[in-house]
Each structure stands twice: as C-alpha cells, then as structure tokens.
Amino acid sequence: MEYTPNADQEISENEQPILQLEDVTIRYGDVPAVQNVSLAIARQQITSIIGPSGCGKSTLLRALNRMNDFIPEANITGRILYMGAELYSEETDPVDVRRKIGMVFQKPNPFPKSIFSNVAWGPSINGYREGIEDRVEKSLRRAALWEEVADRLHDSASSLSGGQQQRLCIARALAMEPEVILMDEPCSALDPVSTARIEDLMFELKKRYTIVIVTHNMQQAARVSDYTAFLESGKLVEFGETDQVFTRPRHNRTEEYVTGRFG
C-alpha cells in the first residue's frame, strides 16, 4: 500500500511543481487525519483528490492554504513547499498564503452583500482601489457569470441561484488573482446543469490557474482532472495521471474504489 512519490515520473520534466508535499501528517489532537502524504501538484493543471468519506481529503486540501490554522487542535508535520518556499515556516504569514492560494467551499457562501461587493471586497482589503470595476468585471467574466449578472451588480448575492452563487464565489476568489485555487467539493450542493457549467469553467481556468479539487464524485474527477490522488484512511494509496489511475490503477484498492466496489 505504501506509495513512494517520484515527481520526475509523474510530471513533465521541465515543469517545476507549484506545490510540493513532503511526508505531510496532519493530526487533530492525537488522531491522525492525513498520514505521510507526499505528492507534487503541477502548475496550470487540475489535480483531484478522491477517496471515501472521512479519508482526510478535505483536511489535506485545507492544509494547502493554511485554513487548518483555525482549528486549534490541528497540527501538521512534514513540509509543504509553495514555489519552493516553506508554507509552514515561522516567517510565512498565513494571510499572504491565502492571498496567493484561493479557496472555493463545498456550500456556496457568498457574503450577505451585493454581487459587486462580494467580488470587490478581497481586492479592496488588499489595497486595490483603482480600477476596481474592471477587476470585478474581469473576475465575473472569467467565472462565466458576467452575462447573467451584468445588469444587477448591486442586487443582493442571495438573490442568485445555488449554481450562480458558487460561480460568484469562484469569481470572488479570482478577483485576488491567485496562483492556485483550491476547491472543496464545489459541486456537491449543485444540480447537474450547474455542475456541468462549473466543470466547463474549470477547463477555462486551467489556462491561468492551478486547480486542486476535492471531490466525492469519481466521474467528475475522471472528467476534469489531469492528475488524481486517491486517499484512504489518511494514506495516499495512489497518485498519478488521471487516465492511468482510472484505467490502469497500480493498486487493488484504487481499482476497487474507482469501479465503485466501495466508498
């Protein structure tokens, strides 16, 4: 079951991985949620993390932009390198990390404000004052929401449908012009049509951003991602190109999971 990473083999040679996890273990108190995970996340690719409920995939994802800092009993060992710099060193400011590595959550969580303010808030607290309208428009366009909301930017965000709200949350993350976008089951609260729209959007976003997505839905992982990591009980069972993981898995457990025999 032990998997030893081999970054050169997994990722095309000339690409330096944007995020590199080395022997990462995350515990809640004494209970390990993620154990000894090592993997590399390729720039401008979609990496999906799959696995049964409670396998630690959300925990792992949240470690990548230090959102686990808000859980007092969570602690992490091992190293995570973001563009070569240590993510969990003393000198790293978690606030800076989150500006570079954005996040979209499982349930759409727009701020109880207007559509415009939702997108504008991130840039405005980071000191971007000029050209905020352009930035909001650009972000909404990239999130494929502009056409639907252009004439009602100052309406409340809660007037949007669930799928639109989730795209608004994506636009909100994009407005910070991050390098990486983490998505924690972004479609689990959405209907199939909205899900398809978000998946199309991910293909578009891939041209500029690196995406890491946690998903329950194996078809979705197979459809959208370039690389897939399969986690079970906090351990990384298999990591590789999505085609390979789904068609020629190296491990029995992976095969059993992707063919729907458990999970």
Add this chain to the structure above:
Amino acid sequence: MTPGNALRRHAIAKAFHFLCATVTWAGVALLGVLLFHVSYSGFMWLDGQFLSSFPSRFPEKAGLNSALWGTLWLITLTVAFSVPIGVAAAIYLEEYGGKGKLSRLIEVNIANLAGVPSIVYGILGLVVFVRFFGFGRSVLAGSLTMSLLILPVIIIASRESVRAVPGSIRQAAFALGATRWQVVRSHVLPSALPGILTGVILAMSRAIGETAPLIMIGALTYIAFVPNGPMDAFTALPIQIFNWASRPQQEFHQLAAAGIIVLLAVLLLMNAVAVFIRYRTEEGNK
C-alpha cells in the same frame, strides 16, 4: 391509529393553543390596564410648564425639567461608556480569546454579574467613582456606575449575536487573505449589529428605570438646575417619580403618574431610534 386517538390529540393541541394565547393576552392586558391607569391620573398634569419647571413644594408649580435633563445626560454618557466597551469585550471573547478554561471562567462570571442586585453596583460606584476617583455626586459618577450595571447585559447579548454569524462567512473572508480585524470589521460586526442593538435597547431600558444605585451614589432629589457638564450634580426621572409618589398629597401622586408618562416616552423614543438603526442595518445586510 384510531379516530378516538386523533380526536384526543386534536383536543390537546387546541388546549395548548388556548393556554398560550391566554398567557400572552393576559400580559398585554395587564400592561394596558397599567398604562391606562397612569395616563388617567397623570395626563392632565402634562403640559409645557410641567416639562420646563424645576421641582417645587407646590404641585401646580412643580416640574421635572432637571430630572428629564439629568436622565438624558445619564443615559447618553452611559451608552457612550458601555456600548464600545461591551461590544469590544464580546468581540474579544468570541473572536480572539481562546476557548480555554479562563474564557469559560470569564463567561460564567459575566453571567453572574448580570444577576447582581443593582444596589450592589450602587455601593461599588459610591466607593470607587464618588470617593476613590473623587468624581463626587456627579453625572459622571452616576453614568459610570450605570455602565457597570448594564455592561454584562450588553456583553452577553453581543456575544450571542457575534456567535450567530455563520462560520462559513468567516472562512470565506479568511480564504481571501483577510486579517482577523478585517473579517470582524467587514463581516462579523455588520452581521451581528442587529442583535447587538437589541441588547443595547434592553440594557438602556434597564438603565433608564434604575433608581437604587443612583440613590446610593447620592443623586439628589431636589435639583433646581439643569446639569451643564458631566461633573454637575443631577437627579433622574425615576428618583423624581419616587420622590413625588412618596408624598402624602394626592396631587403629587398625579405628578408622579405624569412623570411616568414622560419616562415611558423617553424610553420609547430611544428604542425607536435603536429599532430604526437596526432596521437600516438589516436592510443593508440583505
């Protein structure tokens, strides 16, 4: 399920409905009777002269000018002291302070403070503000004492409403690279403001009716001038009302009733302002 059983359940449901309605309307009716009685006996004394005159031993010359202004000074200063401190304490406890033993100890203590009899705050105010700090029997000493009295109420209500702000909103804001202060200022406070204002209304209503701590710190019953600053001596509406009600003459009892009407009017006016602000912020949050 037999029909008899269903009938029985319907009967119980109806009885419960009736019971709840009775209790609710009994409360309203009681309040109505009280208001009617007070208005009936005090209404004829309500005029410009009553509002603009100082206390007098002749009922037809007596008024509550000094008490009205004393109460306005007292409440304004009390709110100015207690709301910023109370809200800041609530935010610290909820957003910054840990969830450890110390935090729980503080929480229990604040809840206990809310239940301490007001006369105890009066003694504290007398010792600390009037004597130790040398503020004398001033509006300042009175409002600081009153602030201590209503701080627990404000802190508890503010904490509740800060806690009710969904965690997902905080997470979303943090994930955009916001600092804790930015999250609190832009999201937690605006969302919690309606609840905080409800707490402030309750606290103000308590402060405006309190008499015991004011008597304890020595607010006088006979003041023939309007306070011009926080260091002036003062009286307040409840003290004036109490003073009139304790006199033997029938006319003074009617003056007391008129004073109660003025007190209620001031209270309702303040609450209306707070409700208006709350309404506006709720609209803004949508």
